[in-house]
Amino acid sequence: SQQGEEDPQALSIQEGENATMNCSYKTSINNLQWYRQNSGRGLVHLILIRSNEREKHSGRLRVTLDTSKKSSSLLITASRAADTASYFCATDCESSGDKLTFGTGTRLAVRP
Amino acid sequence: DGGITQSPKYLFRKEGQNVTLSCEQNLNHDAMYWYRQDPGQGLRLIYYSQIVNDFQKGDIAEGYSVSREKKESFPLTVTSAQKNPTAFYLCASSLTVNYGYTFGSGTRLTVV
Numbered sequence: 345s346q347q348g349e350e351d352p353q354a355l356s357i358q359e360g361e362n363a364t365m366n367c368s369y370k371t372s373i374n375n376l377q378w379y380r381q382n383s384g385r386g387l388v389h390l391i392l393i394r395s396n397e398r399e400k401h402s403g404r405l406r407v408t409l410d411t412s413k414k415s416s417s418l419l420i421t422a423s424r425a426a427d428t429a430s431y432f433c434a435t436d437c438e439s440s441g442d443k444l445t446f447g448t449g450t451r452l453a454v455r456p
Numbered sequence: 457d458g459g460i461t462q463s464p465k466y467l468f469r470k471e472g473q474n475v476t477l478s479c480e481q482n483l484n485h486d487a488m489y490w491y492r493q494d495p496g497q498g499l500r501l502i503y504y505s506q507i508v509n510d511f512q513k514g515d516i517a518e519g520y521s522v523s524r525e526k527k528e529s530f531p532l533t534v535t536s537a538q539k540n541p542t543a544f545y546l547c548a549s550s551l552t553v554n555y556g557y558t559f560g561s562g563t564r565l566t567v568v
Contacts, residue, residue, distance in 0.1 A: 348498075360552060384564075387548075434557075442506055442553045446491075450506070
C-alpha cells in the first residue's frame, strides 16, 4: 500500500520560477524523505526531515513538514531545465519497520 | 567509487521462463531492497533484507524470490508464477532507513 500521495501529479513551469510539490501521508512517521528520478533512471536521495523538525534547507531545496496535517512540501527555487524529473516523497512509519513507503510522484517539467 | 550496480539494464523474458536480476553494492550497507515501478506509478516493495541470510516479503512478493548469501549481493528472481512481470525494477541499499536509500540505475524487464 502507498503511504504518500503527491500533489500535483504533474507540474510545468518556466525556468527561473519556483516549483512547489506537496505530499500527504496517513500514519505517524519517524521521518520523511524526498527523492528525484530522471526518466528511466534510479532515484536519487535529496533530503530527509525528521518528525521533530519543521523545516530543512539544502541548496535550492526547502522542505517543510507539518505532522499535525500529515503533510510535507518540497520547494525548488529558481528552477532550471535540469530539474526536470519526477519527485517522490517516502515515509518511514513507526509501524512499518526499517523500510520506506513511496508516494506516487510529481512529474516536473521546467521549460527553458 | 562506492555505489550500487544493477544488471542487466534491459532484460527480455519469454513466457514461462525464470529470470534473475543482479544487484551488487560496495557501500557496506546492511539493508537492501527490491522495488517494482510500473509506468507513471510509484514504487512498490517486493522484498527486503536487513541482514545477511535473512529477508522479508514486501507488499507484492508473489511470483518473486530472493537470496542474501553475501552482504554485497541481493539477486531477485522473477519466476514464471509472476503473471505480469513487465516493469522497471529498482534495487536500493541503506545503512538504516534514517540515512536514506542509495538506488541502482534499474533493470527494465519485458516479456516477449
